[in-house]
Amino acid sequence: MFDKLEILQMAQAMATHAATRQGAIAENVANADTPGYRARDLASFAETYRAGNGAPMRATRNGHLDELVEHREPEPLARARPGSESPNGNTVSLELEMVAAADVKREHDLALAIYQTSMGILRTGLGRRA
Structure with missing residues (x-):
């Protein structure tokens, strides 16, 4: 019953997205x-979740949705930043990767806060202490 709550699915998707993004950042640093x-x-x-990679769509009645969007993890794509290419063709900027890593930590912390708050609300609703 509680595994179908959209807020918990969204928190899980946020944490998974942050982990995938952290992996891409680590790969960038390793290949600097x-x-x-x-x-x-x-x-x-936000873009990924709006595009249908977050919680899957639900049909409310027969024939409402002919095809449901399948959940899949986004793939890291090459990004181009003007002026960041070194003479050897490498586009990794360690400073920008450090900023991105801090941003990912913030995103992951937010996902955990949403999950913990939601669980506290559920416990309170069930008459248990948070």
Whole structure:
């Protein structure tokens, strides 16, 4: 019953998105000196969630939705930043990766806060202490 709550699904999707993005950032940092490597990143969680990669659509009656959107994780794509390419063709900027890593931590912390608050509300509603 509680595994179908959209707020919990959204918090899980946020945490998964943050983990996937952190992996892309780590890969960028690991390849900071690789000639020709293109820095990669994910679209923001809001864009991903609005595009149907978050909670799947639900049919409210027969024939309402002919095809349901399947949940899948977004793939990191190469990103181009003007002026960030080094002479060897590498586009990784360690400063920008550090900023992105801090942003990912904030996103992950937000996902955990949403999850913890939702669980506290559920416990209170069931008459248990948070």
